[in-house]
Amino acid sequence: MRALLIGGTGTISMAISRLLIEQGWELYLLNRATRVNDFEGTNAKFITCDINNEDKAKELLKDMKFDVVADFIAFVPEQVERDYRLFNGKTKQYICISSASAYQKPLANYIINEGTPLSNPYWQYSRDKIACEEYLMKMYREEGFPVTIVRPSHTYDERSVPVGVHGTKGSWQVIKRILIGKPVLIHGDGTSLWTMTHNSDFAKGFVGLMGNAHAVGEAVQITSDETLTWNQIYQIIADALGVKLNPFYVSSAFLDACSTQDFRGSLIGDKANSVVFDNSKLKRLVPGFTATTRLDQGIRKSVKYVLEHPERQIEDLEFDKWCDKVVEALNNAVEQVNK
Incomplete structure (x- = not known):
């Protein structure tokens, strides 16, 4: 063929x-x-x-x-x-x-x-x-x-760690924030379902x-048949890194409103929605198909690869500063409301 x-x-x-x-x-x-x-x-x-x-x-x-x-x-x-x-x-x-x-x-x-x-x-x-x-x-x-x-x-694949909210240069800056204990932006309250x-x-x-x-x-x-919440996904990443996760929850609408990136599309039009995929049609067409790599297994491979390959560790300082600004702005808002 x-x-x-x-x-x-x-x-x-x-x-x-x-x-x-x-x-x-x-x-x-x-x-x-x-x-x-x-x-x-x-x-x-x-x-x-x-x-x-x-x-x-x-x-x-x-x-x-x-x-x-x-x-x-x-x-x-x-x-x-x-x-x-x-x-x-x-x-x-x-x-x-x-x-x-x-x-x-x-x-x-x-x-x-x-x-x-x-x-x-x-x-x-x-x-x-x-x-x-x-x-x-x-x-x-x-x-x-x-x-x-x-x-x-x-x-x-093994060359990058998949996350929900990241900058234009990939996911490494999010992984670095997890590693050093900085707040990690998670859209919504982390309970929506994803595959x-x-x-x-x-x-x-x-x-x-x-x-x-x-x-x-x-x-x-x-797709895989495994469905997880975003909280579970980020916890799997932190566990693979061997560190404690410091989640910071932000509404998708807020992230879109204060970002120059297309979070309207990638979040509101995609990742913010709960999805569960029915792969019955694929299994009829391809008898015996089964996705066999659990997310925790795949993430461990990705984390190992990225940590061992410095060329995959692409800094995104602009995104990092933006995350800090979002965290600061919402913490300040909480303080103002509680006065």
């Missing part, structure tokens, strides 16, 4: 690439030759190209056909329209990576399956993913384009959909 991954070296797609190699797929990666060293000694082949350069991509791919093409870096409708032009008639299955954040916000039912309506007035990212899905399903219905939609939720999925588990579900005729024309979510 021959697969082309557009991207193929990110948090989600790296685990898929590794599993495809392990299973003996003929694997091609179309990207700007990032992380080539990670594939030394494998049969993976790189097609060096920026996919946004459609003319160059068309030239490089002109004599090639694939069993599966999966695009991990298509975010807006124009990009999936480009993929349709490039791969219509050249693949037996095209997989678009959408997002579980596209599901209805606010939710009418906290249990989510593929029949949950798609609607997110809070986040442009999610609305763009919805538009991508709509275009591709239109091409499936009208032109027979063999599309499969995959909706991941919060997927992580995090290790990329190795996501890869098992994804590869099971590849070349699967029953998945064509379908949308499928891939």
Whole structure:
């Protein structure tokens, strides 16, 4: 079986690439030759190209056909329209990576399956993913384009520790605050439900959909079945670090109102909502699928990796100062009210 991954070296797609190699797929990666060293000694082949350069991509791919093409870096409708032009008639299955954040916000039912309506007035990212899905399903219905939609939720790997509220440079500054005992911002009161999925588990579900005729024309979510509160998630991180957690609770609306970041989208339109995923459809399509990495196990691996790799410890002093200001402002407010 021959697969082309557009991207193929990110948090989600790296685990898929590794599993495809392990299973003996003929694997091609179309990207700007990032992380080539990670594939030394494998049969993976790189097609060096920026996919946004459609003319160059068309030239490089002109004599090639694939069993599966999966695009991990298509975010807006124009990009999936480009993929349709490039791969219509050249693949037996095209997989678009959408997002579980596209599901209805606010939710009418906290249990989510593929029949949950798609609607997110809070986040442009999610609305763009919805538009991508709509275009591709239109091409499936009208032109027979063999599309499969995959909706991941919060997927992580060993290279960073997943958290809820962080700055633009990743999660390290939050981990550092936990390590040194500073107050750590947790949205809401920490009791909303959330699901995090290790990329190795996501890869098992994804590869099971590849070349699967029953998945064509379908949308499928891939997540763990483990659901935890944000309080539990942050406590797992602190336990892995071997320190005491100092939580500081802030409403998502307040965080959005006083931040230059898009917390309206990433919190109000996503993480602030309680979600429980029903993966029955995935398990019907991929019999035997089970997510086997518990969050505490995955977090320990992530913490160990980040602490052992200084290049992953990216300081974000602006975010750190902002956290301190939020804490100070709310503590001052409490003092004023109690006078």
